[in-house]
Amino acid sequence: MQTKLEMKNISIEFSGVKALNGVHFSMESGTIHALIGANGAGKSTLMKVLSGAYNHYSGEIRLGGQTVMIRTPKHAQDAGIQMVYQEVDTALIPYLTVAENIMLLDTIHNMGKKQWIKWGEIHKRATEILKSMNINLSTRKLVSELTLAEKQMVLIARAISNQCKFLILDEPTAPLSHMETKELFRIVRDLKEKGVGIIFISHRLPEIFEICEEITIMRNGELVVKEKVPDTTPNQVVEHMLGQKLEEQFPARETVVGNTVLEVKGLSDSNKLKDLHIYVRAGEVVGIAGLVGAGKTELCKALFGVEKWSAGKVLLKGNKIKIKNPFDAVKKGIALVPEERRKEGILVNESVATNLTTAHLKEFTKGFSILDRRKEKAVAKQWIHSLGIKTPSEETKVENLSGGNQQKVAIGKWLVADADLYIFDEPTKGVDVGAKRDIFELIAQLVRSGKAVLYASSELSEIMGITDRVYVLYDGKSVKELETKNTNEEELLYYSTGGR
Amino acid sequence: MEANIIVNNQTPKKKSVELFQFFYKYGTMITIGVLILIFSFVNPSFIQSDNVINILRSISIVTIIAIGITISLTVDGFDLSVGSVASLSNAIVISMFVWFSQNTFIAIISAITASLLVGTFNSFMIVKLRIPDMLMTLATMFIIQGIALTYTKGATVSQNMVMPDGTMATGMISPHFAKIGAVPWIIIIMAAAVLLVHIFLTYTKHGRYMYVIGGNKEAARLSGIPVNKYKVVAYLLSALFASIGGIVLASRVMTAEINSGAPYLMDAVAAAFIGLSVLGAGKPNAFGTFIGAVLIGILQNGLVMMSVPYYAMDIVKGSVLAFALAITYYKQK
Numbered sequence: 001m002q003t004k005l006e007m008k009n010i011s012i013e014f015s016g017v018k019a020l021n022g023v024h025f026s027m028e029s030g031t032i033h034a035l036i037g038a039n040g041a042g043k044s045t046l047m048k049v050l051s052g053a054y055n056h057y058s059g060e061i062r063l064g065g066q067t068v069m070i071r072t073p074k075h076a077q078d079a080g081i082q083m084v085y086q087e088v089d090t091a092l093i094p095y096l097t098v099a100e101n102i103m104l105l106d107t108i109h110n111m112g113k114k115q116w117i118k119w120g121e122i123h124k125r126a127t128e129i130l131k132s133m134n135i136n137l138s139t140r141k142l143v144s145e146l147t148l149a150e151k152q153m154v155l156i157a158r159a160i161s162n163q164c165k166f167l168i169l170d171e172p173t174a175p176l177s178h179m180e181t182k183e184l185f186r187i188v189r190d191l192k193e194k195g196v197g198i199i200f201i202s203h204r205l206p207e208i209f210e211i212c213e214e215i216t217i218m219r220n221g222e223l224v225v226k227e228k229v230p231d232t233t234p235n236q237v238v239e240h241m242l243g244q245k246l247e248e249q250f251p252a253r254e255t256v257v258g259n260t261v262l263e264v265k266g267l268s269d270s271n272k273l274k275d276l277h278i279y280v281r282a283g284e285v286v287g288i289a290g291l292v293g294a295g296k297t298e299l300c301k302a303l304f305g306v307e308k309w310s311a312g313k314v315l316l317k318g319n320k321i322k323i324k325n326p327f328d329a330v331k332k333g334i335a336l337v338p339e340e341r342r343k344e345g346i347l348v349n350e351s352v353a354t355n356l357t358t359a360h361l362k363e364f365t366k367g368f369s370i371l372d373r374r375k376e377k378a379v380a381k382q383w384i385h386s387l388g389i390k391t392p393s394e395e396t397k398v399e400n401l402s403g404g405n406q407q408k409v410a411i412g413k414w415l416v417a418d419a420d421l422y423i424f425d426e427p428t429k430g431v432d433v434g435a436k437r438d439i440f441e442l443i444a445q446l447v448r449s450g451k452a453v454l455y456a457s458s459e460l461s462e463i464m465g466i467t468d469r470v471y472v473l474y475d476g477k478s479v480k481e482l483e484t485k486n487t488n489e490e491e492l493l494y495y496s497t498g499g500r
Numbered sequence: 501m502e503a504n505i506i507v508n509n510q511t512p513k514k515k516s517v518e519l520f521q522f523f524y525k526y527g528t529m530i531t532i533g534v535l536i537l538i539f540s541f542v543n544p545s546f547i548q549s550d551n552v553i554n555i556l557r558s559i560s561i562v563t564i565i566a567i568g569i570t571i572s573l574t575v576d577g578f579d580l581s582v583g584s585v586a587s588l589s590n591a592i593v594i595s596m597f598v599w600f601s602q603n604t605f606i607a608i609i610s611a612i613t614a615s616l617l618v619g620t621f622n623s624f625m626i627v628k629l630r631i632p633d634m635l636m637t638l639a640t641m642f643i644i645q646g647i648a649l650t651y652t653k654g655a656t657v658s659q660n661m662v663m664p665d666g667t668m669a670t671g672m673i674s675p676h677f678a679k680i681g682a683v684p685w686i687i688i689i690m691a692a693a694v695l696l697v698h699i700f701l702t703y704t705k706h707g708r709y710m711y712v713i714g715g716n717k718e719a720a721r722l723s724g725i726p727v728n729k730y731k732v733v734a735y736l737l738s739a740l741f742a743s744i745g746g747i748v749l750a751s752r753v754m755t756a757e758i759n760s761g762a763p764y765l766m767d768a769v770a771a772a773f774i775g776l777s778v779l780g781a782g783k784p785n786a787f788g789t790f791i792g793a794v795l796i797g798i799l800q801n802g803l804v805m806m807s808v809p810y811y812a813m814d815i816v817k818g819s820v821l822a823f824a825l826a827i828t829y830y831k832q833k
Contacts, residue, residue, distance in 0.1 A: 306722065330724025344722050347715045358712055359723045361705045369705040413723065 003029040003064040005166055005197060010049055010059035019045045020057070021221045027214065029165055029197035032188065034208040034229070036201070037218035038241050038432035043201050046218070047168045051083035052076035063165075077105065080165030084172060088151045092143050099126035099139035102157045129157045133187050149180035156187065166197040173207055174429070177291040177458075178497065185211055205234045217241055242433055249437055250465035251444040258282030259317070261452035262421050264303070267312035272298045272476040276312070280421065280452045285443060287467030287484065288456035291496050295476040296456040297339055300425040303454070304336040305329040317420070330359060335414035339425040341403075345410035348399040352391050353380035355398050355409050360417035379416065387412045388438055404435025411442060422446055423454045428462060440466055460489045474498050524831050525780035528824070532795050539802035546805055557683055559797035560690035561745050561752070565761075566768035566789045567697050568741030573772060573784035574701060575734040576714040577633040581622060582742035582768060584644035585615050586761025589746025591648050594657045594673070594756040601671035612743045618644055619739030623732040645759060658755035673754055681751030689748060693741065698786035710734060711783060767796055770817060774824040777831070795820065
């Protein structure tokens with residue numbers, strides 16, 4: 001028996017700005033429904049409305065033809081609607097066990113007048129749930145010891161511990177490797193067979209076409225179209241998302257290779273990286289491909305002096321150098337755009353101008369280290385314009401910008417600083433299609449002006465599109481060096497998964 | 501992610517929000533103004549120049565110590581050891597005169613050197629061993645309090661004091677030194693400290709770096725800012741200002757009482773936190789700290805004039821701090 005979920009005419013405002021404008025959304029239980037849109041399109045907001053995170057929206061939510069009131073997370077849970085957020089750590093309690101985390105909702109809502117925790121029962125029921133999902137995980141493990149993928153499983157287990165009819169997964173595959181994604185899809189399909197309706201938010205079109213039956217596309221807080229997945233194509237979906245024809249994502253460019261900028265010989269660290277040999281020349285983009293956990297981030301951070309080396313040496317423009325910490329790296333002309341943008345790349349509470357000048361503040365000082373604010377402002381304005389950062393002014397706090405624009409600020413910081421080698425670690429993570437193209441264009445400009453670029457990504461299509469040469473990492477080792485034009489995604493994937 | 505919407509068209513906000521913003525920015529100033537009006541009305545001598553100078557003098561030591569705390573706050577630290585450092589500094593400077601008959605220069609340099617050693621110890625433990633700032637400086641507070649007490653053998657150090665062996669101490673405190681703690685120098689020292697630190701934090705590269713570190717330590721590090729170096733500098737400066745506070749205190753009372761600096765800690769913390777919201781800064785700043793100290797000073801002075809007993813004073817001071825914190829943290833919500 002199928003239950004129909006309907007959201008009718010949903011609107012919501014945040015401080016005067018409409019985030020959702022009369023959105024209709026509907027789906028049946030026992031199906032997998034994709035929800036897709038560029039950053040800021042309103043998909044997360046719509047799902048937060050459905051899961052009871054907001055109470056100031058207008059509109060109606062119906063379940064099986066009956067109007068239900070959903071104003072708090074408890075309401076949503078009682079109606080059988082559960083959401084697994086993208087940031088899994090916000091919903092987990094790290095120093096409690098797997099069992100306690102899975103049974104958390106039960107402990108909170110269903111204890112009634114009971115005061116004592118029954119440990120045996122908690123572990124037993126948690127084990128049953130994990131078993132029903134075919135997951136092999138000890139319920140006595142602490143959540144802080146789990147991998148990202150396992151944490152996600154715990155959250156899904158928690159969701160279905162509580163009679164779940166509809167499960168919302170917000171970009172569940174973003175941090176997962178290929179193997180882990182496969183495992184997740186198996187669980188999702190199992191749940192579907194059991195009659196659970198699954199709303200699947202993702203930026204990755206191939207996944208949507210693999211697993212979903214229907215698709216709803218949103219743009220600028222409004223519904224664009226709802227259609228059956230077999231009736232559409234990836235290109236059409238992207239057109240609907242952008243509201244325009246899909247242009248070529250990657251800029252065309254001529255590669256003019258110069259002298260070797262960076263040469264790494266036998267780099268190892270204490271836990272992940274093993275004997276890496278890499279070189280990057282001026283004017284080329286060198287890709288670092290590999291699955292999540294292959295050591296890409298570790299390599300980027302090691303080159304930037306964030307992580308300690310246990311062996312190896314590095315030559316910058318032919319001179320042997322030591323990089324003890326990021327301060328050293330910046331002085332020597334190396335820049336890193338880190339993966340965790342909000343945590344590592346930008347200062348959310350500071351203005352765009354302050355962010356842009358942080359890495360090169362020396363340029364903006366007069367005698368006695370006194371800041372030259374006028375120059376700072378002027379240069380910031382200039383970069384905002386040339387980077388196409390959408391911001392009301394250079395004084396706006398960065399937290400008020402969208403993800404793509406925040407990333408442009410994080411990159412812009414290093415353009416202002418003018419380095420020789422730019423390291424990008426997953427720069428398109430959480431960035432919409434339009435901003436992605438701007439970022440690729442920026443990278444193309446960098447190499448055109450003779451800079452060297454190292455580009456680490458687990459998105460193989462990006463590696464194929466933007467790089468000239470690729471090193472494939474597998475388990476901390478560089479297993480293959482390839483010319484991009486002589487390879488394809490299948491070959492990259494083959495080496496990434498440990499093929500030889 | 502979706503909730504971060506660019507507000508580029510300034511839509512009219514609700515009145516209550518605007519009102520709150522106004523009070524957030526100017527609340528402290530308005531409170532000071534209102535207090536001055538009330539106290540002057542009740543007792544006209546409150547506003548006379550003698551009393552104004554009296555207030556400024558009474559807040560100068562608190563302000564100087566609070567400036568040190570402010571600097572530690574900018575790097576997202578918190579130096580609780582400043583009160584003890586002031587005690588130690590006070591004890592050393594007086595003992596240098598009284599016990600060892602040294603001149604003013606030597607006395608002051610010894611006190612500052614000892615304090616900088618404390619700052620070095622703090623920053624080593626915090627930067628290298630990664631002990632949370634507040635917990636480490638709490639430990640240091642105890643240690644230094646103990647050291648100061650041990651150094652003075654639990655006694656008040658003053659001119660002509662009786663030494664443990666029964667003789668009288670022969671050293672004299674230099675009359676030049678006595679001037680530091682008297683008007684106008686005490687006020688000038690305070691004003692200079694506020695002004696210099698304000699310029700340092702707001703207009704120099706180093707100040708900007710400190711705020712960046714306070715805002716996001718990881719991003720600061722990955723921008724190539726030597727985070728640890730600046731944390732060390734912050735704790736050294738914090739200890740330096742605590743030491744100056746102790747020296748000025750010594751000059752003002754000409755003795756070294758037991759734990760003489762301790763009472764200044766809470767007032768200084770209050771001043772620094774009240775200062776967060778002044779003129780809508782939203783972050784630790786020297787000028788705001790000064791205004792915070794003024795607020796506390798006026799309250800204290802006015803209430804004394806209104807014959808409120810001294811032992812009830814902490815209730816008022818604590819309440820003001822709670823209110824200031826409430827406003828700051830409500831804003832962050």
